[in-house]
Amino acid sequence: MAAAHRARRWSFGGLVLVVTAGLVVAVFMSFVGSGASRAGAAAIAAQTWSDEFDGPAGRGPDSAKWTLETGGSGFGNHELQYYTNSTSNAALDGQGHLVLTARKNTDAGLRCWYGQCQYTSARLNTAKTFTQTYGRFEARIKIPRGQGIWPAFWMLGNDLGTVGWPNSGEIDIMENIGREPHMVHGTVHGPGYSGAGGLGASYSLPGGRAFADDFHVFAVDWSPNSIVWSVDGTTYKTLTPAGTNGNKWVFDHPFFLILNVAVGGDWPGSPDASSAFPQTMVVDYVRASGSATAGRPIRGIGGMCVDVAGGSNADRTPIQLHNCTGNAAQQWTIGGDGTVRALGKCLDVAGGSTADGAVVQLYTCNGTNAQKWTYTGARDLTNIGAGKCLDAKGNSSADGTRLQTWACTGGANQKWTVG
Template structure:
């Protein structure tokens, strides 16, 4: 199976989420320890009452014909792409990406060069468009789908895909890439879903192909391309038919880099190493028509997942103070004791649960030092977490901050908080099943 080398990002670093950098923890003194066996719970801290859909995204492309896409959801990339030897120049605004007035986005590839654009090979021969949600929207886990009608013809290369939001800091392929759907024109009835990461990038990506029954071309009709993404597992489907599932076991010991925020990308490339260049049989213009893009996650408090202890600083466990179940009970560090107060389920719905309730950032705070507590599961952003089994980070998604042991203090009863991710030992947690 052939897979493409890296598509150049051509992204302004300022448009990406800010890099995670060292910031010292709070200087406040740690309070007296709360015994793991204590019965009393403190007064509850109110949880957020508004459902924060931090990992939910939808664009149905409603608007007047000829309008540009919603700039609060998408940014338009411009320029060429020497990395893949693609032939097009990606233009700004609505020149090659515009709404059609029927609830659809149309990305058009044309054989033209009205702006005298210059490409890696000289004067550009084609124009097209590429959009991404960097700086607007990222997601960790969920059901990610797009309903698309792909173009046809030799040299056409439409794609719906995702890149790790830390690409501006660590580069590609360390950032990871999830290709939800790619199609190359010489395979009209086949699409590909692929993972790229360190040691399995470019033509060495891990993936599979799916073909329509009877060799029907994908360009004849709309189809829904999706991934269902959970911690340590990604499943691909076309029109609801699952055709592959990948886990860290498929990587042969190489690093799984898909338990963190990613942003979305839509583009229509022309030519390149994988699809080959257009030829005399290719008819222009060609269009990638997008009916909708949608990301959904479960808001239930019981979303399945993996259960175990979360072991952190000095080998101690994440613990619900006093094994109490009252809303607002502090979540702390304590010597591991095998109790239910230390049994956490890292859910496929983005929750982290114990004693039937959810790990919660108090009052939906996103500032450094916001205390972490137990609260009724309510689907809010305060309860949306991403556990990265490779880096051992537990990240609150709306804040983009790490679960942190106050003042790097290993004493029993030390509270936890969210704090800017620093890579310190007081922010590292291992899920031990």
């Protein structure tokens, strides 16, 4: 379910200042991903931005990448914290992590909307330093816990200062409220579907486990045709323009990233006697990739396009070659996690087969190696699970030729051009 009691979470005064400042996009081109979370898969897409949070313990976030917001306005939700730019609330731990800490306030002079501030915390954004349209945005995070604690990893449109919220759009990649330790929410907000009417879903860990007990990877894969939410590689919600019930789809322009830990507010409620402080959100990395190849065709033998048969997004829909039409069934988002996606689902080897001739299909993204692909300098598209190449059956370039996996031969029917 969407966050039913959630109101807007932006500060108009604070964010207009940073949004209207100059925007600088840092571009780092790499065809190989890094980190344990990649599960051995090389990234096909360009990594466009990242922060791995390497540095000495006690150092603040990199000011070339992040702006620390300050204030205790309540941020439209009657939140209780005052956001500071102090390293007591946001600092590296010297082990490759950024730690955001919510604390009880000890500064009698610190004023919030309701009087003397009860808590301090941190909120940082990339509005001055990095924005992007489409691609994969992910972070590996260990969230805090407790009643009244509200951690989030999210995005806002860079036109916030001119068109206002919710017309600028908001993409919440991950939100948690402390009274739901096993659950996170992914939501979008736009004109006609904002606040309590936001569109999205929730995801719960199996067995009722708490998200605060370990790190998890929270991601969205965003293309012109869809926004797809996942946790640890498992998709739990796909939203397309048709899902806004006739309201305007505003996810077609650059957005920037935000990390924060709020305390209290209309949705999570206030801390109570069970809430312990300090509480920390530990961030292992934040990465963006895929804009260079988001929503692009993949062409093979005879210049034919990789196509989802019939334009269907049903599980097990075959993948084929087809004359290039430019429609959504041929627009592929190449994720930094090695997935190749169209219509909100993943390019998949049926049954995780390693046999020659295994069917390639569209299937709900599930994080398995049957859905992880490596794009080589030789233009092979190799499935990680099978160690075999995407192959046009029978060396054919005819309309409707089915795609399969096969031992890599270097043949023209196994060569692919992205974009």
